[in-house]
Amino acid sequence: xxxxxxxxxxxxxxxxxxxxxxxxxxxxxxxxxxxxxxxxxxxxxxxxxxxxxxxxxxxxxxxxxxxxxxxxxxxxxxxxxxxxxxxxxxxxxxxxxxxxxxxxxxxxxxxxxxxxx
Amino acid sequence: xxxxxxxxxxxxxxxxxxxxxxxxxxxxxxxxxxxxxxxxxxxxxxxxxxxxxxxxxxxxxxxxxxxxxxxxxxxxxxxxxxxxxxxxxxxxxxxxxxxxxxxxxxxxxxxxxx
Numbered sequence: 487x488x489x490x491x492x493x494x495x496x497x498x499x500x501x502x503x504x505x506x507x508x509x510x511x512x513x514x515x516x517x518x519x520x521x522x523x524x525x526x527x528x529x530x531x532x533x534x535x536x537x538x539x540x541x542x543x544x545x546x547x548x549x550x551x552x553x554x555x556x557x558x559x560x561x562x563x564x565x566x567x568x569x570x571x572x573x574x575x576x577x578x579x580x581x582x583x584x585x586x587x588x589x590x591x592x593x594x595x596x597x598x599x600x601x602x603x
Numbered sequence: 604x605x606x607x608x609x610x611x612x613x614x615x616x617x618x619x620x621x622x623x624x625x626x627x628x629x630x631x632x633x634x635x636x637x638x639x640x641x642x643x644x645x646x647x648x649x650x651x652x653x654x655x656x657x658x659x660x661x662x663x664x665x666x667x668x669x670x671x672x673x674x675x676x677x678x679x680x681x682x683x684x685x686x687x688x689x690x691x692x693x694x695x696x697x698x699x700x701x702x703x704x705x706x707x708x709x710x711x712x713x714x715x716x717x
Contacts, residue, residue, distance in 0.1 A: 490646070492646075519704070526612070526709075526710070527709055527710070528607075528693050528695075528707030528708050528709050528710050529647070529693070529705075529707050530707070531704050531705070531706070534704060542704065577646055577647070579646075579647075591637065591649045591652055592647075592649075592705060593649075594639075594646035594647040594648070595646050596644070596645050596646045597644075597645075597646050599644075
């Protein structure tokens with residue numbers, strides 16, 4: 487169990503540029519989540535995958551945001567035409583397929599901190 | 604819809620003193636409740652979870668939490684604070700929604716004075 491890995495750890499970009507983040511979940515975990523955390527706030531749900539299927543998207547995920555998990559393993563989160571309001575920590579988490587999914591804890595990566603100037 | 608309220612965005616205690624971090628939840632169905640800890644520039648680490656097996660839940664690092672349905676609360680406690688406990692703590696709730704999405708509270712920053 488090497489944990490959830492996110493890359494890069496930090497990204498500074500200019501407004502209007504596109505950025506892409508990567509998440510590698512724990513290998514046997516079939517569920518993968520993206521959250522966004524702004525300074526002083528709790529994480530907010532963005533989207534969720536079970537294997538390669540994207541099953542849920544938050545209204546926070548505008549059309550400038552797209553997430554993929556093409557082979558049911560790693561995932562990417564792309565933000566197009568970045569805005570200053572996109573500056574945040576983007577957290578990825580994964581969980582295992584326990585019998586009852588609702589109490590299966592999420593394992594978080596260390597996040598990607600995005601700064602849009 | 605589910606929600607979590609954490610009372611007190613900042614809590615300061617002396618080393619060795621009792622730690623009490625408050626969490627109240629709102630849920631139309633029996634909830635699953637979690638406490639996570641976040642150290643600076645890191646992701647969230649699970650401290651403990653409540654899944655209806657027992658109302659008093661013991662977690663890592665000496666923390667425990669008690670589920671009180673009548674008060675819709677899930678407060679986190681530790682008998683004696685240590686300097687290394689200084690961090691941000693988040694209470695979260697999940698339930699029979701798609702996957703097991705967590706809804707987080709706003710967090711409580713715990714400061715420990717020597």
